[in-house]
Amino acid sequence: MHGRGGTFPGLEHLVLDWYPPLLHLICYRPPAEGLPDQLATWLAERLDPQPRGLVLQRRDLPGAPQNLVWGRMSEHSFAIEDGLRYQLHFDRGQNIGFFPDMAVGRRLVRKRAAGRRILNLFAYTCSFSVAALAGGAAQVINLDMSRNALDWGRRNHQLNNLDPRRAGFLAHDLFKSFGKLRRLGPFDLVIADPPDTQGNSFVPERDWPRLLRRLPELLAPGGELLACMAVPRLGRSFLAATIAEHAPFLALIETLRAGEDFPEADPDKGLHLLRCRLPGP
Ligand SMILES: C[S@@+](CC[C@H](N)C(=O)[O-])C[C@H]1O[C@@H](n2cnc3c(N)ncnc32)[C@H](O)[C@@H]1O
The missing domain is CATH 3.40.50.150 (Vaccinia Virus protein VP39)
Structure with missing residues (x-):
């Protein structure tokens, strides 16, 4: 969900990416109280496979910190695209290794x-x-x-x-x-x-x-x-x-x-x- 593109009114500060089984929510302004939890719970009923964790990145804060705010982390995380795998890291700076x-x-x-x-x-x-x-x-x-x-x-x-x-x-x-x-x-x-x-x-x-x-x-x-x-x-x-x-x-x-x-x-x-x-x- 590419809120930054400006086509979802009111959600311009949000980006949500899905790297099964992890959700990655990027916020460019402070997220509404309880939003990450509500989002993860709502999506858990709709996504297959079910999400196991949600990592929140706060781009509005210095250093753009990333934290697991729901569920649990996988030991290794990957993006899989057209049969190719790319390693993701949520603890190595602003970007996670994949665009x-x-x-x-x-x-x-x-x-x-x-x-x-x-x-x-x-x-x-x-x-x-x-x-x-x-x-x-x-x-x-x-x-x-x-x-x-x-x-x-x-x-x-x-x-x-x-x-x-x-x-x-x-x-x-x-x-x-x-x-x-x-x-x-x-x-x-x-x-x-x-x-x-x-x-x-x-x-x-x-x-x-x-x-x-x-x-x-x-x-x-x-x-x-x-x-x-x-x-x-x-x-x-x-x-x-x-x-x-x-x-x-x-x-x-x-x-x-x-x-x-x-x-x-x-x-x-x-x-x-x-x-x-x-x-x-
Ligand atoms: C937007 S990322 C590239 C993304 C990549 N093409 C991809 O698809 O994943 C920009 C990269 O440019 C590198 N960079 C910035 N200035 C540079 C320079 N003067 N010489 C070499 N690399 C540079 C940064 O270290 C960073 O890794």
Whole structure:
């Protein structure tokens, strides 16, 4: 239930995700008294399998703490999507290791991966890499400045019995790594899914242009960019205009959205994926 999209009046501060047997409720304002309990009890009668626990995340509080507020915790938690498993952790910072709205991106990459060399920028826990290798990618290089996230990503590859020789992991700041990436390339597909502003590591208005201008060094002729954007204050229009200005050599092939599970009142907001191609064979 994607309240943040603004299509459920009065519930704009709530997001509820279902990772059987756990419910994950994210609140951007203090939840109404008793809400988590009522919700869990109501859903226990309607979901199959029955929920066993509800983890509440308070994004309105410093550090966005997560607590089990109903039922009990499973020893290990996973997201399962299209037969692939991704490890979840509810005690390692703001994010739990998996972004459910990116399913559309993972499916696209899996479908188009066969035989391709792929560069996964801002890889986090490498869910794009898992999907790509499941789709037969020749090789995926994952880059993220967080070593912990990449270790988690390695574990996601193991969980799905993917050939470790086909995945590489670089714990580097992207903007200090273009030389190294050029030597590892060229790539048939570059995935770029950066965060919203993250300290000085990534500032969308400053860093999308810097990244886009380096693409000719990284992409093979006919290679593709999958550019992802989910920053509400900027929207799809910012990304499309920035690509047109700083990477005019790319042709926009298609725009994808997160889909009907993630409705948005404003069509420019929410997750957008722009698939673009460099001219070539
Ligand atoms: C939105 S997450 C990526 C989500 C991921 N693509 C997925 O589908 O699960 C953003 C990631 O970018 C990384 N990051 C931010 N700035 C970076 C930089 N300058 N160089 C490398 N990684 C960076 C963060 O560590 C974080 O893991």
